[in-house]
Amino acid sequence: MKAALSRPETRWAYVFVLPWVVGLLLFQLGPMIASLVLSFTDYDLISPPRFTGLDNYATMAQDPKVIRAIGNTLFYTVLHVPLSIGLALGLALILNRITGRAAGVFRTIFYLPSMTPHVAVGVLFLFLLNGQVGMVNQFLALFGVQGPQWTSDPDWMLAGIVLMSLWNLGSTTIILFAALRNVPRELSEAAMIDGASTWQRFRSITLPMIGGALFFVVIVNTIASLQMFDQVYTMYFGNTQAQNSSGDAALFYVIYLFQQAFQYLHMGYASALAWVLFLVIAIITVIQVKVGNRLVYYEAEERSR
Template structure:
């Protein structure tokens, strides 16, 4: 076949590839535009503002690294960051354990019943976070809350969930365990994809249920566990809505003075929109971004030893 003939055959394929590429970019363009306008653009602007004294009212001028130096000496930054990290350490494993337990129970019942319960478990996910914060005040009120009333029925004197600093974060953890439906659905899908022949082989070897769970189930769903670990950690470090609605955003919490619920994003919000320290708030946002990146990088690094990927090394 001559060179000219081969070139003529290649031309239509090249045109089709260009058309497919343009069509792909056309379909991706809403996301690309949205990412540039709503995510990348504001991130760049906030990075620039973090080196200024911008407050929206006075003339903006550059302050160099002053905002970042102030972060290191601000006691409320340390307090809010400490509250956030402690809360993350409490809520992430709690969510994963409860979700895995519920998913394991759902995987053992019939498909029709599992569909009903899966829907019921997922419904709290669509509940507004602000509503959950208000519900916290109703259920965990130390005097008239339903939680303490239920504990009183079994002879337990319930704590002051909303005012005792030692119980504020545990109370929020218990409240947020109500909305674990999304994680339950992920774990249920992972459990249903575990090959049945592995369980049959384990039964033939006479292993116990715990050994089968530890050596078969957990390795086979480790990818889903790792995914939810990262997502739940990022979500916990960005906690805002429930705590703000319960402790800072309602008339019932107007007299609340404890800093046990002062999470990092709440303090960032206060600096930006109450005190109008936009430049300082931007520096706080970038500090949180760096912290999340570091924690995620550590999780990815450690996961290489524990996460099993089908067709690859564990």
């Protein structure tokens, strides 16, 4: 062990890793520990923190806005995750059928929306979803459908936000496309010779073989959905007039956390909100991992048996 540590390459490895370790301690673990301590205090950035025990957590249980924010966030997550993965899988299947030079062009086209800044997406869809002049309602009018007031009707705001979120499917599409490229073609060809239909091949061969990638994007999209913030804040909370018109219909959990921290300077309460979100995400992720380990097919594990 001492001989290994004395090697020049080993010492240089530690030198290169050191900045990351320092950054982790100073900018991640340090602030997390500080926020955990602050969650048990009353702190407004001006006066010294005052220890209040579990008062912040007790207040959360009785705060109607927390209940509303949790409901909106969960509603959005339940709709967004399956819809986004389903559409991304459809796009990935289309990409998998395109060959030649056009393949690279379409991959770029499908991924480009992911490069758009989230604030710009929020502003863009604020116009697209406008009830009077928005392009979405104009498109629906071509089929004789009168579109709703996506941005002002509380009953349709969350649906509009879900629709907006489907713009950003590039990363999920590319991940699933890469998984589809790794599905052995001979398996599908053998099933075709045996008379299996397209749906049977997709259900029995393709889906199990890309199960690991699907499992990954479910976890990642769930975590991202529970932390939804920037697009919605840009649309409904970026100015006082929009905030008054939306009320709590578009209030997401992280937006309420942001308001408590930086608008009302309730840093202790905001820290408690953040830690509850962290625990909820951790619990949901653990459940997903437990379920996924039972349902997902891993080719490497199968070969090792």
